[in-house]
Amino acid sequence: MIPAPVAGAGASAAISTQGLTKRFGDVLALDGLDLTVPAGSVFGLLGPNGAGKTTTLRLLLGLAHPTAGTAIVAGIAVAGPGAGDGRVQARIGYLDQSPRYYGWMRGRELLELAGRLHGLSGSALRGRVDEVLEVVGIADAARRRIGGYSGGMRQRLGIGAAIVGRPAVLFLDEPVSSLDPEGRRDVLAIVDRLRGTATVVLSTHVLTDVERVCDRVAILHRGRLVVESPLDDLVARYAPPTFRIEVAGDDDARRATDAQRLAEMLRPATGVAEVRADGPTITVRVPDPEAAGTRLLGLLATAGVPIDSFARVLPTLEDVFLDLVGTPLPPDEPTPGRGGAGSGPAWPADVDPGKRR
Amino acid sequence: MTGFATLLRKELLEQWRTRRMVIVGVVFLLFGIGSPLLAKYTPEILRAVGTGMPGAIVELPTPTTADAVGQLAKNVGQLGVLIAILLAMGSVASEKERGTAAFLLTMPAGRGAFLLAKLVALGVTLLVAMALATIGASIYTAILFEPLPVAGVIAMGLVLWLELLAFAAITFLASTAFASQLVAGGVGFVALVVLSILSAIPVVGEWSPMGASGVAIDLGLGTVPATWMPAVVGSIACIVLSAAAAWAVFRRQEL
Numbered sequence: 001m002i003p004a005p006v007a008g009a010g011a012s013a014a015i016s017t018q019g020l021t022k023r024f025g026d027v028l029a030l031d032g033l034d035l036t037v038p039a040g041s042v043f044g045l046l047g048p049n050g051a052g053k054t055t056t057l058r059l060l061l062g063l064a065h066p067t068a069g070t071a072i073v074a075g076i077a078v079a080g081p082g083a084g085d086g087r088v089q090a091r092i093g094y095l096d097q098s099p100r101y102y103g104w105m106r107g108r109e110l111l112e113l114a115g116r117l118h119g120l121s122g123s124a125l126r127g128r129v130d131e132v133l134e135v136v137g138i139a140d141a142a143r144r145r146i147g148g149y150s151g152g153m154r155q156r157l158g159i160g161a162a163i164v165g166r167p168a169v170l171f172l173d174e175p176v177s178s179l180d181p182e183g184r185r186d187v188l189a190i191v192d193r194l195r196g197t198a199t200v201v202l203s204t205h206v207l208t209d210v211e212r213v214c215d216r217v218a219i220l221h222r223g224r225l226v227v228e229s230p231l232d233d234l235v236a237r238y239a240p241p242t243f244r245i246e247v248a249g250d251d252d253a254r255r256a257t258d259a260q261r262l263a264e265m266l267r268p269a270t271g272v273a274e275v276r277a278d279g280p281t282i283t284v285r286v287p288d289p290e291a292a293g294t295r296l297l298g299l300l301a302t303a304g305v306p307i308d309s310f311a312r313v314l315p316t317l318e319d320v321f322l323d324l325v326g327t328p329l330p331p332d333e334p335t336p337g338r339g340g341a342g343s344g345p346a347w348p349a350d351v352d353p354g355k356r357r
Numbered sequence: 358m359t360g361f362a363t364l365l366r367k368e369l370l371e372q373w374r375t376r377r378m379v380i381v382g383v384v385f386l387l388f389g390i391g392s393p394l395l396a397k398y399t400p401e402i403l404r405a406v407g408t409g410m411p412g413a414i415v416e417l418p419t420p421t422t423a424d425a426v427g428q429l430a431k432n433v434g435q436l437g438v439l440i441a442i443l444l445a446m447g448s449v450a451s452e453k454e455r456g457t458a459a460f461l462l463t464m465p466a467g468r469g470a471f472l473l474a475k476l477v478a479l480g481v482t483l484l485v486a487m488a489l490a491t492i493g494a495s496i497y498t499a500i501l502f503e504p505l506p507v508a509g510v511i512a513m514g515l516v517l518w519l520e521l522l523a524f525a526a527i528t529f530l531a532s533t534a535f536a537s538q539l540v541a542g543g544v545g546f547v548a549l550v551v552l553s554i555l556s557a558i559p560v561v562g563e564w565s566p567m568g569a570s571g572v573a574i575d576l577g578l579g580t581v582p583a584t585w586m587p588a589v590v591g592s593i594a595c596i597v598l599s600a601a602a603a604w605a606v607f608r609r610q611e612l
Contacts, residue, residue: 058611061463062463063462063463063611063612064612065609065611086468089462089464089465089466093463096459099456099460100455100456101455104371104374105371113363113367116360116363117466118465119465171463
């Protein structure tokens with residue numbers, strides 16, 4: 001039997017965990033995670049590599065066993081008392097972060113395998129596989145061997161295999177991390193189309209992925225839940241209004257020196273919460289943007305430093321993360337605004353003990 | 358056993374598509390055809406080589422049907438077992454390495470069904486291979502020596518198949534327990550060496566799967582040896598215990 005799709009964003013929880021903990025020897029990969037994922041939401045599990053995202057997914061999928069705590073997925077216990085009876089597999093779908101599958105198998109055959117395991121057969125199976133091939137956009141390559149698929153096609157195929165059984169909860173582990181910009185856009189569009197038909201949990205370390213498709217987000221850092229909130233609330237609540245100032249000039253070294261000097265001048269100003277200088281760019285955070293804007297303009301006019309631009313910028317998820325965790329992004333990774341394209345920023349690599357070894 | 362039929366179908370398709378079944382089948386067919394040929398012509402070749410050397414006197418016994426059957430049992434018991442180990446070493450470990458085990462087991466597929474489908478597929482591939490070897494050996498033994506008794510030949514094939522499957526099952530257990538197929542292959546090879554040594558020890562050795570070769574020769578020649586049971590029971594015990602141990606390891610294994 002194929003479970004019925006979740007009807008819209010309901011009030012019930014698709015996933016709930018209490019004190020979910022996983023320890024690998026001396027390493028505490030997940031530390032008492034209390035999480036509730038509302039049914040029907042596209043939920044972003046965000047954090048740098050090594051934050052515990054994959055460990056969380058593996059525990060929720062029943063692929064690993066918790067050191068402590070409980071977890072319920074789609075109303076079925078997957079960790080703690082009563083867990084491990086295998087019933088949840090009929091209600092979930094899963095995409096690995098680097099799917100490899102069987103090189104000898106054809107794309108269509110993989111979806112048929114997944115469909116058969118979900119109890120489909122005959123014309124119902126053929127119909128569902130045709131439908132899924134269209135959804136993920138690989139109908140033309142369905143009869144080709146998976147061994148000849150590109151990374152993006154394997155990712156699409158993996159999403160197809162994950163949704164063929166119409167799961168109530170879909171887990172996507174870093175679904176676009178290895179894709180080019182076009183592939184990222186397409187896969188995130190597929191995820192967007194799943195909104196309302198399933199609860200989607202998307203694990204990623206790329207901020208723009210979350211900003212593009214998720215309506216709720218949880219930030220994990222060093223195995224701990226830092227915050228969980230609707231995305232808009234999170235940005236409004238945790239990222240203070242920000243002004244960005246670009247110092248003008250032909251000499252980069254001179255611009256950086258001027259920016260440092262200007263930052264020193266702005267720091268003690270009334271209504272300024274924080275000033276950061278990074279090369280020729282100065283970021284000024286303020287609690288009251290209306291009052292501070294006028295004051296900053298006045299200060300800049302009298303500072304004697306040539307200014308290229310002065311603008312109020314929308315806070316991003318990166319700003320939220322910086323405020324909550326204090327880990328800066330690598331300097332060579334720009335932060336596109338909300339809805340921007342490209343690969344997006346990523347946090348420094350770390351070791352995630354939950355990754356398959 | 359949720360999903361067993363689907364998983365078995367996938368395993369058999371994999372054996373076919375990756376050419377494993379064909380390659381193993383052809384190699385075993387060559388064992389079958391080659392064994393009577395070797396038994397028949399090795400003395401003649403040695404005699405021809407020997408007579409070319411001044412002063413050499415080569416005296417070799419006339420080859421018999423027993424030599425042909427013995428050669429087949431020897432080939433299967435040595436090279437055949439190595440092939441069975443190669444075949445089994447990646448069965449579970451490679452799926453864990455690739456992540457496909459996690460892919461399948463997050464769908465409605467039981468872990469027991471996952472393991473059993475793989476073991477049955479291994480058994481089917483080795484059975485097909487052993488059938489080809491037995492048919493080839495029977496035909497060429499009939500041409501070069503004399504026809505073998507049909508029932509005896511079938512019994513011989515089945516006993517040799519059990520021997521192969523015993524080593525495949527031990528390797529399969531290692532493939533389940535460890536993440537690396539090379540380690541699994543190493544364990545299978547060590548088991549081959551240890552059981553070969555054990556088979557030389559009186560009484561204890563009778564229970565080793567390696568003892569099945571001797572039983573198979575007698576069966577192939579149409580006689581039922583008095584001590585057929587220990588080797589057969591030992592082989593079946595190896596298969597059943599290895600499968601049970603693999604299940605015990607795998608049912609709580611983290612992927």
